[in-house]
Amino acid sequence: MNILGFSAYYHDSAACILSDGEIIAAAQEERFTRKKQDSCFPEHSIRYCLHEAGKRMDQIDEIVFYEKPLLKFERLLETYLAFAPGGFASFATAMPSWLKEKLFLKKTIEDEVAAHFGQFSAPIRFTEHHQSHAGSAFFPSPFEEAAILCLDGxxxxxxTSAWSGRGSTITPLWEIRFPHSLGLLYSAITYYAGFKVNSGEYKVMGLAPYxxxxxxxxxxxxxxxxKPDGTFRLNMDYFDYCTGLTMTNERFHTLFGGPPRQPETHLTxxxxxxxxxxxxxxxxIILRLCKALHKDTGASDLCLAGGVALNCVVNGKILRESPFRRLWIQPAAGDAGGAVGAALCSWHEFHKQPRKPKGGDSMKGCYLGxxxxxxxxxxxxxKRGIPAEFMQNDTLFPTIARCIADEKVIGWFQGRMEYGPRALGARSIIGDARSPKMQSVMNLKIKFRESFRPFAPSVLRERVNEYFELDVDSPYMLLVADVQPKRRIPVREDQQKLWGIDLLNVPKSDVPAITHVDYSARIQTVHRETNPRYHRLIKEFEQISGYGLIVNTSFNVRGEPIVCTPEDAYRCFMRTEIDTLVLGNYVLQKNAQPQTSRDDSWKKEFELD
Ligand SMILES: [Fe+2]
Structure with a gap:
């Protein structure tokens, strides 16, 4: 049985195909259209998933959409009525698209599918939004039984919703409803601090240690x-998202002593x-929720999803401080992951198919693109007349490991593209974590982004505990832990007065490029089973340098979706100061490429995130 799951029309459209319950392919639409968090009908993602599964649309048995449009409409309508007439501006802005397409979404979906893929007979089903999140958190997890917590805007x-997962069922326990939202509270501060809602939350998390x-x-x-059990209510006198078109209002601004910071202005x-x-x-809040949920369910393991679950600092704390023994987080925790969740909910819950968790999870390392x-x-x-050298594996891996040790910045393009927001060694820019200049080189000359943002390490799973206070799998870069004390460089007396951004240039450890100002790091463990080539590269680097870890950042510039094709990778390579590009077994050196005139106009192509 082939099930197509998809999410769309809000932000971050994506599609996924399950064949007899196995995740065959999954991808986000932005990677194909090159428009960050594209919310269109995911035509390209669906086309790719069908191709990967070797199926035509008329061979698909069921189409599942990740939320229920009528329930969402009811929420918009009731919110408007509760705040009327105050909310007319946002109501009037939202209504035309609802009345035109979203309210009749089933028809819209039928029309879109038929227009792009021809005749089909599959029924269209809908799962609830948090049900999709909960399904995406539990069904692919390695656990037979677990508590599930979903947190989003x-x-x-x-x-916020809590569930209990057992075998092939997820049972809802309780929920907190709009407008009381931890995701929206975080977004409100994100907005007030001058960052973009729905993408700037990472920056707030990265800025917090300063x-x-x-x-x-x-x-x-x-x-x-x-409340003591972690449930909460927001005082809506300070927020504008129910009635206006912004997150916060004048009262909020007065409370925090002034207007919101203008984007791209100096951080204070x-x-x-x-x-x-x-x-x-x-x-x-989340730790309290976890304690209450642990008491309610008696479960020893926890699954997480929803956009807030991408806050890997919180996740690290849950692992260390909550009563749960193990933690599994859906890597595509945001709404893109709803595509996988919706399809899995249908397979296990509607079709009552059993689930057989094995040792690892069933996300295949997220290499699903x-x-x-x-x-x-x-x-x-x-075709493009691009100079490149083909290298057999025996030459390729030591050569690239040597380049990394020589402080070169490498574009690493290998195998299937990652699903979800993180680059995990398939579409990554990599470098030497020991290099004191790597963080600022990568931020300013490669990513063209704010210099306070730290980079993440990719570390051999078998070495993780030598570098970090962590000894569990973190294959999806969703856990933050501290660098081992023996590796830290103590702050000198004259540096102790430093605060904020000035702390950035003080080296914190023997792997400064991945050590944040508070000695933390956002860790990706690399596993031979799921990404043998990436694992081999880091192993080769370890032989040269004695260090089993490297810096890993996503292969893109600021505001651009992660590269998908060799063409995207080459374009990004030529626009930045990446020294070497590795496409499969082909190695491209920057200094061997034809001179292209330096032109910054491309920076306007991608809206700043
Ligand atoms: Fe969501």
Whole structure:
């Protein structure tokens, strides 16, 4: 049985195909259309998934959409009525698209599928938004039984939901409903600190260690009424997302002493303190929720999904401080993951198919997207007249490991593209974690982004505990842990006065490129079973350098979706100061490429994130 799951029309459209319950392919639409978080009908992703599964649309048995449009409409309508007439502006903005297409979504989907893929007979089903998240968290997990916590901005009504997963069923336990939303609270501060909602939340998390939690009391006294069990209510007097077109209102701005920071302007200590405060509030709320959920369910393991589950600092805390023994997080925790969740919910819950968790999870390392063979790469290079050298594996791996040790920046393009927001060694830019200049080179000359943002390490699974205070799998870069104390460089007396961004240039460990100012790191463990080529590369690097880890950042520039094809990779290579590009077994050196005139106009192509 072939089930097509998809998410769309909000943000981050994606599609997935299950064949007899096995995830065959999954991809986000943005990677094909090159439009970040593209929310269109995922035509390209569906086409790719069908191709990978070797199926035509008329061979698909069922199509499942990741949320219920009528419930969502009900939420919009009721919110409007509750706040009427205040919310007319946002109501009037949202209504035309609802009345035209979203309210009759089943018809819209039928029309889109038929227009792009011809006749089909598959029924179209709908799962609830948080059901999709919960399904995506539990069904692919390695656990036979677990508690499930979903945290996001909002779908239909639920913003936080708790479930119990057992075998092939997930049972809802309780939920917190809109407008009381931890995701939207975090987004409100993100907006106020001058970052973009729905993508800038990572930046707030990255900025938090530079700040002090000085606004926590203000947040608890005015914005959030937090109960001992972690449930909460927001004081809507301070937020504008129910009635207006922005997140926060004048009262909020007065409370925090001024208007929101203008995007791209200088970051101040206040922004960093706000970031630290909201991060700590979020941690406290989630830890309380976890304790309550553990008590309710008696489960020893926890699964997480929803956009807030991408907050890997919180995840690390859950692992260390919550009563749960093990933790598994859906790597595509945001709405893109709803495509996988919806399809799996249908397979296990509607069709009552059993689930057989094996040792690892069933996400296949997240390498679920398109791949390009050496032959296809050769054809591309030849067509474009691009100079490149083919290397057999025995030469390729030591050569690239040597380049890394020589502080070169490498574009690493191998195998199937990752599903979800993280690059995990299939579409990655990599470098030497020991290099003191690597963080600023990568930030300023490669990614063209704010210099405070730290990079993540890819570390051999078998070595993770030598570098970090962590000894579990973290294949999806969703856990933060501290660098081992023996590797840390103590802050000198004259540096102790430094605060905020000035801390950035103080080396923190023997792997400074991946050590954040608070000695933490966002860790990806690399496993031979799921990515043998990446594992082999790091192993070769270890032989040269004695270090079994490298820096890994996503293969893109700021605001651009992660590269998908060799063409995308080459374009990014030529626009940045990446030294060497590896496409499969082909090695391209920057200094051997034809001179292209330096032109910054391309920076306008991608809207800043
Ligand atoms: Fe969501």
């Amino acid at each position: 909002v779908g239909e009504w639920a913003t 700040g002090r939690p000085t606004y926590m009391k203000t947040i608890y006294d005015n914005l959030v009424d937090l 200590q206040k922004d960093m303190d706000l970031a630290r405060s909201i991060q700590e509030v979020t941690e406290e 398109p791949e390009f063979s050496n032959e296809e790469i050769a054809l591309f290079l030849k």
